[in-house]
Amino acid sequence: MNAPRTDLEQLAQQVAGWARPGEEVEAYLARGSGTEARTYEGEVESLSSEAYAGAGIRVVAGHRQGFAYAGSLAPDVLAETLEEARDNASFASPEDWVGLPRPDGVAPAPLELWREELAGFTTAAKVAAALDLEKAVRSADRRIRQVESATWGDSSSEMALASSVGTSAADRSTACYLSVTAVAGDAAASQVAHGYTVGRAPSELDPAKAVNDAVTRAVRMLGATKPRSAHLPVVLEPRVSAQLLGLLGQVLSGEMVLKGISLFAGHLGEAVAAPAFTLVDDPTEPAAWGASAFDAEGLACRRNVLIEDGVLRAFLYDTTSARRAGTQPTASAVRASYKGAPGVGARAICLTPGPMSQPEVLAHIGDGLLVQSVTGVHSGVNPVSGDFSVGAEGLLVQGGQLGAPVKEMTIASTIQRMLQGVVAVGADLEWLPAPAAGMTIAISEMSMSGS
Amino acid sequence: MTHAAGDLLASLDEGVVTRVLGRALATGGEFAELFAEDRRGSLMTFDDGRVEDLSSGRERGAGIRVVVGNTTGFAHTAELTEAGLLAAAEAASAAARSGGGGVRQVALSRARVESPSPVEVLPQEVGKARKVELLRRADHSARAAGGAVRQVTVNYRDSRRQVLVANSEGVFATDDQVRVRFGVSVVASGDTGMQTGGESAGATMGFELFATRDVDQLARSAAERALLKLRARPAPSGQLPVVIKAGSGGVLFHEACGHGLEADHIAKQVSVFAGRVGEQVASPLVTLVDDGTMTHQWGAMAIDDEGHPTKRNVLIDQGVLTDYMWDWLRARKEGRAGPANGRRESYQHLPMVRMTNTFLLNGDESPEEIIRQTPYGVYVAQLGGGQVNTTTGDFVFGMTEAYLIEDGQVTEPLRDANLIGNGPEVLRNIDVVGNDFAMGWPGTCGKQGQGVPVGMGQPTLRVRALTVGGTAR
Numbered sequence: 055m056n057a058p059r060t061d062l063e064q065l066a067q068q069v070a071g072w073a074r075p076g077e078e079v080e081a082y083l084a085r086g087s088g089t090e091a092r093t094y095e096g097e098v099e100s101l102s103s104e105a106y107a108g109a110g111i112r113v114v115a116g117h118r119q120g121f122a123y124a125g126s127l128a129p130d131v132l133a134e135t136l137e138e139a140r141d142n143a144s145f146a147s148p149e150d151w152v153g154l155p156r157p158d159g160v161a162p163a164p165l166e167l168w169r170e171e172l173a174g175f176t177t178a179a180k181v182a183a184a185l186d187l188e189k190a191v192r193s194a195d196r197r198i199r200q201v202e203s204a205t206w207g208d209s210s211s212e213m214a215l216a217s218s219v220g221t222s223a224a225d226r227s228t229a230c231y232l233s234v235t236a237v238a239g240d241a242a243a244s245q246v247a248h249g250y251t252v253g254r255a256p257s258e259l260d261p262a263k264a265v266n267d268a269v270t271r272a273v274r275m276l277g278a279t280k281p282r283s284a285h286l287p288v289v290l291e292p293r294v295s296a297q298l299l300g301l302l303g304q305v306l307s308g309e310m311v312l313k314g315i316s317l318f319a320g321h322l323g324e325a326v327a328a329p330a331f332t333l334v335d336d337p338t339e340p341a342a343w344g345a346s347a348f349d350a351e352g353l354a355c356r357r358n359v360l361i362e363d364g365v366l367r368a369f370l371y372d373t374t375s376a377r378r379a380g381t382q383p384t385a386s387a388v389r390a391s392y393k394g395a396p397g398v399g400a401r402a403i404c405l406t407p408g409p410m411s412q413p414e415v416l417a418h419i420g421d422g423l424l425v426q427s428v429t430g431v432h433s434g435v436n437p438v439s440g441d442f443s444v445g446a447e448g449l450l451v452q453g454g455q456l457g458a459p460v461k462e463m464t465i466a467s468t469i470q471r472m473l474q475g476v477v478a479v480g481a482d483l484e485w486l487p488a489p490a491a492g493m494t495i496a497i498s499e500m501s502m503s504g505s
Numbered sequence: 506m507t508h509a510a511g512d513l514l515a516s517l518d519e520g521v522v523t524r525v526l527g528r529a530l531a532t533g534g535e536f537a538e539l540f541a542e543d544r545r546g547s548l549m550t551f552d553d554g555r556v557e558d559l560s561s562g563r564e565r566g567a568g569i570r571v572v573v574g575n576t577t578g579f580a581h582t583a584e585l586t587e588a589g590l591l592a593a594a595e596a597a598s599a600a601a602r603s604g605g606g607g608v609r610q611v612a613l614s615r616a617r618v619e620s621p622s623p624v625e626v627l628p629q630e631v632g633k634a635r636k637v638e639l640l641r642r643a644d645h646s647a648r649a650a651g652g653a654v655r656q657v658t659v660n661y662r663d664s665r666r667q668v669l670v671a672n673s674e675g676v677f678a679t680d681d682q683v684r685v686r687f688g689v690s691v692v693a694s695g696d697t698g699m700q701t702g703g704e705s706a707g708a709t710m711g712f713e714l715f716a717t718r719d720v721d722q723l724a725r726s727a728a729e730r731a732l733l734k735l736r737a738r739p740a741p742s743g744q745l746p747v748v749i750k751a752g753s754g755g756v757l758f759h760e761a762c763g764h765g766l767e768a769d770h771i772a773k774q775v776s777v778f779a780g781r782v783g784e785q786v787a788s789p790l791v792t793l794v795d796d797g798t799m800t801h802q803w804g805a806m807a808i809d810d811e812g813h814p815t816k817r818n819v820l821i822d823q824g825v826l827t828d829y830m831w832d833w834l835r836a837r838k839e840g841r842a843g844p845a846n847g848r849r850e851s852y853q854h855l856p857m858v859r860m861t862n863t864f865l866l867n868g869d870e871s872p873e874e875i876i877r878q879t880p881y882g883v884y885v886a887q888l889g890g891g892q893v894n895t896t897t898g899d900f901v902f903g904m905t906e907a908y909l910i911e912d913g914q915v916t917e918p919l920r921d922a923n924l925i926g927n928g929p930e931v932l933r934n935i936d937v938v939g940n941d942f943a944m945g946w947p948g949t950c951g952k953q954g955q956g957v958p959v960g961m962g963q964p965t966l967r968v969r970a971l972t973v974g975g976t977a978r
Binding site: 135149283432464 | 552566576853
């Protein structure tokens with residue numbers, strides 16, 4: 055185990071050292087702070103400051119795993135939490151493949167995700183940024199009748215992990231964002247759209263983009279009607295494709311394959327997507343929102359090619375699922391927070407961009423639908439059956455040009471058919487606050503349900 | 506966990522609370538509030554034929570809110586000591602940007618509100634082996650339902666949330682909320698690929714939930730749902746009459762108008778129901794209620810997260826909009842008494858207007874007759890989640906068990922799809938309401954990133970036209 059780089063890593067190593075003979079112990083510690091400022095009608099509506107610290111402890115004994123967490127880093131609480139994880143382990147089923155990872159010698163990517171600049175950005179400046187954003191949206195177009203809220207948010211997070219079998223990791227990152235919700239129209243017929251910009255420091259934000267995204271998208275939807283049902287080509291905007299590509303992380307989980315519930319089980323080496331489709335999960339990409347030097351079990355993150363020219367190449371594995379499958383982990387362990395045990399997931403899914411701009415993609419499909427936002431992804435996409443049905447709004451495309459706005463419809467297909475039906479991938483790659491990058495994507499046909 | 510039974514919140518007596526609120530107001534705040542919480546939870550997952558995940562934990566802390574003019578300052582701390590609370594009080598008060606000085610005395614009046622959900626057996630006091638046994642039984646029953654069952658996942662969750670809320674208006678109240686939830690999801694595999702089925706039960710009560718809810722039955726119905734869908738055909742695409750089964754998940758009303766009746770959306774004019782109190786906004790068959798006092802229901806509490814006793818509120822009475830739902834902030838701006846819908850996910854969050862248990866009251870038609878009188882349409886027997894855009898009123902919700910209705914008979918099962926509609930339009934288009942009211946599954950409602958438990962319910966009903974988002978040609 056390396057010498058601790060931070061006080062947090064030192065504490066994690068100390069907890070790992072509490073392991074009893076024949077027992078593996080892993081401590082994941084997290085600590086952070088943040089600010090959120092919301093404005094409304096030119097005033098600060100709320101200003102919240104956040105500070106948290108917590109621990110998640112895993113114990114493996116006799117091939118049984120138990121987990122416990124606590125919202126504190128106090129030594130007596132950590133000892134109590136370890137005891138609870140031990141007790142939980144004693145009720146789990148023993149399996150040969152259950153165990154903590156051993157260091158595998160892969161060096162962590164030299165990512166620098168922490169910006170000192172954020173600490174020097176005053177609360178007054180944060181509030182001013184949110185107020186300016188609100189004002190800019192209100193004055194951008196006379197058809198904007200309301201700004202529901204404009205928000206500044208930032209976070210500074212630190213993690214450390216250490217286990218009694220030799221893993222040890224420490225990392226930190228900063229993030230900030232500005233987001234705004236614009237309402238266009240009148241009380242009788244309003245349209246709403248969101249705009250945002252994200253970065254690791256204030257100087258990386260682009261407020262003008264947030265303003266333009268919110269205003270343009272709200273205004274162009276004015277007069278939207280419910281379209282007639284049709285089967286037609288569909289173009290997804292980057293923020294929509296990022297949402298949908300993120301779901302593939304789940305579908306490509308090796309754990310789902312092992313449990314016999316993956317759409318793609320048994321299809322390695324086969325064409326599961328159109329030839330234009332090359333998909334990687336690469337948390338070592340510094341521009342990715344989900345960039346990370348370490349996975350949630352302390353292994354160095356790496357670039358994993360999942361689909362290459364349409365052919366399925368690999369699944370994602372954490373240590374447990376890799377051992378069970380008889381393969382190497384892809385360092386794809388994730389956890390939502392210190393409150394959860396690690397599981398398999400993607401952090402930075404990205405499709406290889408194509409050559410076309412969005413207008414060129416629209417020209418390429420000729421007639422169809424441009425989708426600017428979707429709803430009900432959690433209720434309408436079934437990652438096991440592949441059934442896909444989501445609420446949508448956007449603009450009809452006629453002769454390659456944007457036409458009438460449409461709303462209150464669904465677009466539907468299956469995940470399998472959508473992947474095979476990708477006919478164009480845009481060049482407009484954009485890293486969004488999601489486990490995937492977005493870009494304009496055209497799908498040859500989907501069912502649009504309206505009137 | 507072998508936590509000392511000693512009640513952590515008990516150390517926050519009137520003296521400490523008074524000093525903390527006093528500090529929060531010391532720089533001129535108009536309102537200060539302390540929300541302290543001690544939450545324990547455990548989760549057990551039986552997956553792939555074995556006990557896969559056992560986890561448990563505890564979090565405690567307090568959030569302090571200070572209001573000056575239209576600005577709310579908020580800070581939280583995990584230190585439930587007087588020093589920790591005083592520091593958070595200063596941070597919240599600084600955040601509210603309060604200017605002037607002045608000392609204000611806070612006079613607390615301790616309120617005793619009976620919990621609508623008495624607990625017989627604290628789940629934390631039930632042995633883990635007994636819980637594991639329930640999971641194992643459910644796994645066995647689901648697998649026994651048919652050879653095509655490919656995979657079974659069973660979850661058991663319990664939580665205990667003790668809260669204390671005090672504010673500068675004198676509120677001083679506590680609550681002890683115990684919830685237990687059990688869920689089964691099944692994957693079945695056949696010639697047409699794989700399909701999923703799920704079922705869950707949950708209540709604001711202790712382990713005695715399992716005296717009335719049979720886990721074998723839950724497991725069988727989850728499995729039957731997955732097996733049935735193996736022969737499902739693609740759902741229709743377009744507008745059709747839709748009959749929704751009683752208790753299938755009142756998510757229809759939660760999305761169609763529930764969120765749109767929250768006073769924060771109203772105040773900002775981002776709800777299609779703004780300014781419409783007293784108007785006929787729904788079919789006269791619709792009487793909609795939100796009721797946080799509903800015994801043992803998933804969204805039941807003695808007090809809301811601002812310390813006010815929960816209430817039964819009629820929101821729509823025979824189609825006429827009677828009232829919105831209120832939290833302290835919105836009620837104060839409108840000069841109204843009795844907010845009861847201020848909720849928050851945890852001490853780390855600001856409260857806002859939220860639903861509790863939201864449901865449609867009975868009509869007088871029999872459910873069989875409603876189906877018989879529908880020549881062609883879709884019968885939804887189980888709903889999934891949903892989402893709404895309150896500004897346009899457009900909302901979606903998923904169907905996870907559905908059938909075609911042909912010539913007044915329920916026929917072929919359908920694959921999963923979302924339905925989409927516009928709130929005010931759908932409320933007007935409800936043309937029959939049944940007499941078989943039932944509450945649905947335990948839900949988690951998300952708003953601005955905060956999840957809270959909510960209950961939903963409704964009798965069988967029909968909407969004249971809803972857009973079904975399938976793929977059938």
